[in-house]
Amino acid sequence: MASETHTGLDSPKGVWWKPAHRTERLWVGIAFAWCLVLFAMMPFWHWKGGQNPSGIRRRVEPAKFFARTQEFIKQYQVGTESGIPVVEPPPGADIYLTALTYQWIPVLRLRKGAEYTLHLSALDVNHGFSLFPLNVNFQVVPGYDYGLRVTPTEAGDFRIICNEFCGIGHHTMVGRVIVLDESGNEVGRSGGAQ
Amino acid sequence: MTAVFRACPVTGRKIDAQAEALIRVNAVVSIVSLLIGAIAAVLLVLTRWQAVHLLPADWFYRLLGVHGMSMLIFFILFFEMAVLIFASTVLLNARQVAPKVGWAAFGLMVVGAVMVEVLMFAGKADVLFTSYPPLKAHPLYYLGIILFAVGALIVVGLFFANLVVAKRERTYEGSVPLVTFGAVTAAIIAVITLLHGAAIYIPAFLWSLGLMNMDAQIYRMVWWGLGHSSQQINVAAMVAIWYMLGGLTVGAVVLNEKVSRVAFVLYILFISMASAHHLLVDPGMGSAWKVVNTSYFMYMAVLASMIHGFTVPAGMELGQRLRGIGTGLFDWLKRAPWGDPGFAALVFSVVLFGFIGGITGVTIGTEQINIIVHNTLRVPGHFHATVVAGTALAFMGATYYLIPLIFRKKVAFWGMARIQPYLFAIGMVIFTMSMTFAGSFGVPRRHWDISFSQAPFDLQFSPAVDLLLALTAIGGLLAATSAFMFIAIAVVSVFFGQPLPDLSGGYPIAGVPLGLTNPPRHAPDVDARNAELHGPKMGWMGPAPGTLALVGVFLAAFIVYFFVNWKVLSFVWKIG
Structure with missing residues (x-):
């Protein structure tokens, strides 16, 4: 299994810190942007929304x-x-x-x-x-x-x-x-x- | 003691006899716990199905506690102990360090678990899974949990010791495999979790003896540091198993070690105060604390799951394409080994965890949306999708491979085993969806009688609720039937199963998963093929276009569900 291409059960050889393919980077970027929207909604609702559990x-x-x-x-x-x-x-x-x-x-x-x-x-x-x-x-x-x-x-x-x-x-x-x-x-x- | 190894005839790995024995006993106790929890589950759904309403009130609440402890603690943690030992010995060709300590830890865990079960069944601990003070259980109940947790902590320590010794004895080359890396993250989170457990159960034990005071809110905060973080152990262990089953069933490759490993590290860094999810409408904490902690610090742990949700199926897709299976968008999926229960369990685990468990979890864990969710049936609807349809199903899929690999037995009742993941998945979809919808009508969780026949004021839920709770029961019974099938298969295979035949023939054998009789081996020129699939030939969608399309559907569903909930929230009273 000296191959570069390997499953999660094999030990990667050498340096595995390598740049990701652009498709993978694309998804990580989209997911990250969505996470920021998820986060921003909470402060936004404190500011503009009418239902907050602060009290x-x-x-x-x-x-x-x-x-x-x-x-x-x-x-x-x-x-x-x-x-x-x-x-x-x-x-x-x-x-x-x-x-x-x-x-x-x-x-x-x-x-x-x-x-x-x-x-x-x-x-x-x-x-x-x-x-x-x-x-x-x-x-x-x-x-x-x-x-x-x-x-x-x-x-x-x-x-x-x-x-x-x-x-x-x-x-x-x-x-x-x-x-x-x-x-x-x-x-x-x-x-x-x- | 000198370690005794045998060579695995299938994978060629060295397996330490002591490690193997420890994996076996932990797996067996795990299955016994599953049996207790599943029997309780049947009685519980038949009680919440208002038309049947089987149990009396006291036994309903008692068995609800039994169900929670047996499933969420004993079944899962004993299995995870087996996974930790497996990942730190078998996967690394390494030996089990200090096996006697391992046995002592296992003994401690069993004693603790038995104490807890006995006290709950005896009615000395009718405090449900969460045991919120001032509700008080017998002191030995808390002590039992402490003993169990100490045992688990020792096993986690041995896991790290195994890793260190394997590295020092050079039993493997390069870095640890990704699956082991995932297990390491699970183990680190386990340490954090178990320390929270000590920080709350030791005071609770002293409080139950009358030796100290207990603040109800602080208990809730620290207890959920245990209760929710322990679910992150499950997530990390489950994702590690996804990578493992992907590799075993369809030769799934790791797209990029860096991305997958960083995602695992995000779990460790950002689970922070996972207890916040349970305290969003609590009086003890302010909004800033709630917003920061419920979002796992800007949803960085959610990001991690969304990354694995792409890399796991994409690795499977690429694994298939590299072996020349599938040309179009979804051919690789169509031509996958659907008759292999390990594969079916993997796919359903990924899909149900993501689409039902993940989307509902992030949405209801939003500070304000939690107002229309807290303590309704939407909460168990969510976590049964993550921990049962996700984690438990992945563990079941892994078991179909562990039986031949570790127990060296054929899987019994093979025909039943092949349909078991399907039945389980269908049952859990019905169960979790109907529970979630019932919860959106305000139906409370942990409630014996929503007809409120003995209440001072009348209260009538919409007739739709009766239908939804009947569906919950039917879904639950389907899933429980499937769980009993799984238990029967596992027990009969392990104790009465036929020995594993020679697998080198390269033809399918009833009772052995396809990934072992016909391993998805990659051709010698796999690196060249891989480079080609990563090249311009595949267009802008890259090497895994099918997966990219699927995660697009996932994201769309997520966005719709999230904003529909804000809309629903906007209809209720003004609250501030």
Whole structure:
């Protein structure tokens, strides 16, 4: 196998650092350019796009975050549903949503087109925030407050699925978000649109 | 101890008896793990198929953990240990250094694996594969993983020792073969990965004993330094096997050693914080960190895969053309040995890894696109395409050659072996595509009941989801059937197989891959032919025009999929 032309199973003899054929260089060049596009899209979306997972992030004691959620509930509660408090904060408010096995507390009533700062955290273990049917997903980690500026762009009746395994009752963990239209009316389920 | 060698009757290489024995035991334990993982897989898909919904909730989550550990850790790593020993001894005509240490390391890995399996089946470790704290398993679960990892680290050390000794004893001339070079990159990444493993499982072990605190976010970051980097070991090992199978089945040549080797080095340099892919919508890290690390520093590791995705098939095309097979664009492919399971497995592994696994992986690992992906079924849809349709299938193809070469046995149930890669590939295409589409409806991964029958609020997925999950189950059952066929073939060949007959006749023999009975040898004037194919005669598309056309199709698919995902993302709420 002294040949110059050899398979990957043979030891190349002598110096193998040789210029590549132009076809190979062409493909490497195209692939490299594409990699740069892949990369550039992320900063571009921070600049021009409307959906970014940046948020305001800070450490927080799980118990303190839960206490802050209770305070938030007391401030804006308008009812109760399936034993879970329902709150309707004013546009622009800081919203506190606590995940705990196996509930999302509280139920939220938001206004279409208004911006809120949604604080997510967990009281016990990791949970996953998955807004159905929009398919918007965030990790909810105990000990961390994830503050995301959200603007609901459509009215409807939404669900929050827990999509991080959190224990034996994981599949029963569903929360609710109602988005009212601009004039504050509940619209039917626009949900099933997917 | 003096090494005892035998000469391989097929390739003429010297094989050390100790190395051979170590390759055998690692391969056997690997197959046993595959069996456990595949049985769990069948039960899992039959549970997620909502109309069947076989397992109760506790056993669904338990077996999900068993499936992950058995497949992604034990099956793959035991096989990779065999690959490392093979690449550092057999391929270099070299001896196994310190075989007793090799046996001790193997023993440690087996003890660790058994501990983990026992604790999971006993319900003492219902924390799934990732074991995110504060979910807590029995301390011995973490200890089992540590023992396994220490054993693996020792084998990797022996691999490097083998290389050094082979070089010193001059068992080969020139540089190591490209396949061994690929194995070296896999081994280096393995060291990085296993150190991450130590950095997270030792604290987790102490935490489970109540001796220290554990931050949930830091665990996720360091754990994925193990969890994702270990997939880069698989990628490097798989690509090395692509080059190996290409050479064995169609005489694939290395287009350019420099390009292929630099691509391997890119894997080592830029896997950096591969854990970022899992933390894109986590609260612990800022956007700059996420953007830099998720892109493997500007996608330089993706570039490496795109290079191999060209050089592997181009080397195969050229290997065929050099032997006068094929004149048009795709003749070389049409006239390839499709009945050789090693070849079929190679082709499907390359195509499914690239088209499904690669394209989805890069897309969903984009910082913002991850918002519409994280923890949905799109994630397992992606990684089953890379690690199962890609890595596992390549390992299966390699096994059809290792059985005659290392175990010196004929491959049993030859007719079944010839169709096994086809069945596996079809099953995995159905499985991964349907899972990915179900995930785009927001169907969560790791979930027992998406009818949410016991939840406080009703939730109804589109009826299309039921169909997709049924397809997932059917695809999964096809692939699992194929995996059971593979296990039966491997076990029967190794333990009850017929001894390898004389292969020098040059005619096909049932039970022996074509690449061994009729090796794709190149003519003595191969260098002249090669120069001609690289010359102006071939036009602007160069020596491998068929491959250039195929990678063009790949790139087009990639671009479309990537930008469709940005479009879909733009429809959701404003988030910042």
